[in-house]
Structure formats: structure tokens, C-alpha cells
């Protein structure tokens with residue numbers, strides 16, 4: 001494909017992504033994957049270039065752009081070499097017209113930047129939410145140790161006990177160390193969230209929103225496979241990804257529970273008052289993960305935020321009932337909005353009565369209300385809010 005044809009393809013894909021974001025349909029990644037599958041003439045270099053153009057254009061636009069072309073023109077303002085490709089050539093974009101609309105830039109739609117602002121996220125910090133994410137891995141102590149593991153590429157230790165940072169784009173999944181379960185891909189912030197649980201061998205630990213089990217595997221390693229580790233989630237597909245991952249990682253103490261949304265306790269009733277620790281890696285707006293998923297800014301609205309905060313609040317109450325006296329509750333969101341983080345946790349402490357906040361001791365981050373905030377700008381991690389509370393005797 002010519003460079004101009006790649007730009008035109010990216011514009012058409014952006015049109016599909018914009019429409020899908022408005023309709024809350026398929027995410028950008030899936031739209032790209034489907035296009036690549038159906039258009040085999042696009043070679044690997046074309047695919048990489050188109051992907052980069054699409055995501056750079058998404059990052060360049062704050063609010064949802066009207067069209068893919070307007071989004072690409074916004075990107076072209078940052079990269080003048082792109083403008084030259086609007087040349088009217090075959091398969092390329094039409095020549096630039098006088099006064100053509102250019103999409104609005106910025107970090108996010110205005111209502112969201114205002115919320116970030118109110119949550120104490122300053123401009124630099126907000127802009128860094130759209131930077132390039134590093135590639136972090138966690139050495140799985142069930143099979144290896146950071147101090148002695150040798151890897152095919154250079155890796156820098158991160159602040160977490162078993163964390164390493166690699167060049168973005170490193171094909172970790174092709175390494176024997178990954179296939180053998182010695183390493184897991186996991187952002188340093190996620191590793192810190194697991195660290196905050198302080199899971200010990202022999203304990204009963206519940207990972208209430210386990211998803212595909214990224215954090216469950218870290219908890220199994222911290223427990224050295226000893227004790228009971230319950231991984232629950234309402235999403236059958238996500239939860240089913242855990243078994244093969246656990247097998248690769250050599251994690252043997254995990255049991256999964258599929259939950260019914262709104263009736264979660266039905267599948268957890270036998271665990272009421274039994275847990276030493278419950279991790280709530282709550283569903284959230286994901287404002288802290290825009291580096292990996294910039295299009296999420298276009299999918300969020302007030303109603304969705306309200307829906308998420310209601311679930312978070314319910315999950316906090318469920319976790320409270322699962323803990324035994326002196327048990328530890330760890331509440332995590334990958335969001336920097338206070339209504340999902342410090343505010344949500346304060347409201348829980350106020351209504352629960354029998355819990356007291358216990359600040360997690362983490363190797364990074366800054367205090368935010370009764371928890372710790374991690375940000376790409378200050379900590380080089382995804383954005384997180386991590387708080388911990390202990391149940392009274």
C-alpha cells in the first residue's frame with residue numbers, strides 16, 4: 001500500500017470506530033482486527049502503519065470527532081508530513097479543501113477534563129494519560145526469581161518486588177520464559193495493587209472481580225499456592241481465561257466462582273465472614289488506562305459513570321460481608337476520578353462503621369484521601385487508586 005492509501009484506510013477505520021464508540025459497539029482493536037482479517041492484501045508493515053495512524057489520531061482528539069477525516073486532519077496539524085499525503089492520488093485521501101473541519105484536540109471531552117480537574121489531576125498529569133505505556137512484566141515466584149532470571153532482552157527492575165520493564169512492543173509471548181509461566185505481563189501499578197493485599201500462605205483470599213485473573217495469579221504466587229484463593233467475576237468469558245493461565249503459571253490453589261450480577265452473594269454465601277482478605281479490582285471508567293485504551297474517553301458518559309459507581313459501592317458492601325474480623329479489604333480502580341476512588345472509599349468507611357482505613361505501604365504513589373494514587377506522570381504506571389481497610393474485631 002502507498003503511504004497515502006494507508007492514511008485513507010486509517011480514515012475509513014476511524015469512521016467505523018467513531019460510529020461504534022457512539023453506539024457503544026465493538027472497540028477499536030476489534031474493528032482493526034476484523035479489517036486486517038478481511039483485507040489480506042495489507043501486509044504486516046501496512047497493518048502496523050495503519051494501526052499507528054489510527055491510534056495516533058484517536059489520541060490527538062479530545063472529544064469524539066465528527067469524522068475520521070477530521071480526526072486525521074487534527075493529527076496532521078501535529079505531523080505536517082501527513083498533510084502532504086492528502087494528495088488526491090489513487091486510494092489516497094482527497095486533496096485538502098479550503099476551511100475543512102478539523103477535530104478538536106485536548107485530553108478528553110470537556111465534561112471529563114472538568115471531572116479530572118476536580119479530582120486534583122493537573123494538566124501535565126492529565127496529558128500524560130495519553131502517553132505511550134511501557135511494557136511491564138512480573139516474575140512469577142512460583143517458578144522463578146527476578147534476581148536470577150535471565151531473559152532474551154534487557155529489562156529494568158521496577159519498584160515492585162518482582163517487576164521488570166521492557167521496551168514497548170517486545171514480543172514477550174514468543175519467549176520460552178513466558179510459555180513456561182516464569183513471567184506474566186502486568187503493569188507495575190497492577191502489581192502494586194496485589195502487593196497491597198499482603199496475601200500470605202495459608203490464608204483465605206477472595207479476588208472478587210478477578211476478570212481473566214491477572215491479579216489472581218499474583219496473589220497465588222504471594223500465597224505460594226498455600227491456602228484458599230477464590231476468583232469470582234460476573235463475566236463467564238473473562239473468568240474462563242483464568243484456568244489455562246493458572247496452569248501455565250503453576251498456580252494450583254485457585255477456585256473460580258461465576259457470579260450473577262445483582263445477586264453476587266448467592267455464589268459466595270459459604271464464604272461470608274470467612275476471608276482474611278478481599279481484593280475488589282472494581283469495574284471502573286478506566287481513566288487511568290487511556291495510554292492503552294485512548295478510545296475509552298469517547299465511550300464514557302455521565303450515565304455510565306453513575307452505573308459504575310453504583311456497582312463499586314455494592315461490591316464494597318459485599319466484600320465487607322465476606323471478611324472475618326481483622327480481615328483486610330483492598331479497593332482498587334484504574335481510574336483517577338475521585339467519585340470512583342477516594343470519594344467512593346470515604347463513603348464506604350462512613351456507612352460501614354466497623355472498618356478503619358489502613359494506608360497501603362507501596363513503593364510509589366501519593367496519598368489521595370484514605371488511599372494511594374498512582375499516575376503515569378508521577379509513577380510511570382497506569383493510573384490507579386488503591387485503598388485498604390481493616391475490619392474491627
Ligand SMILES: C[S@@+](CC[C@H](N)C(=O)[O-])C[C@H]1O[C@@H](n2cnc3c(N)ncnc32)[C@H](O)[C@@H]1O
Pocket residue numbers: 208209210211212213214215216232233234235238259261262264281282283284311315
Ligand atoms: C478491572 S476488571 C478486573 C481485572 C482483573 N482483576 C485483572 O487483574 O485482570 C473489573 C472486573 O469486574 C467484573 N465485574 C463487573 N461487575 C461485577 C460484579 N457485580 N461482581 C463481580 N465482578 C464484576 C468485570 O467483569 C471485570 O472483569
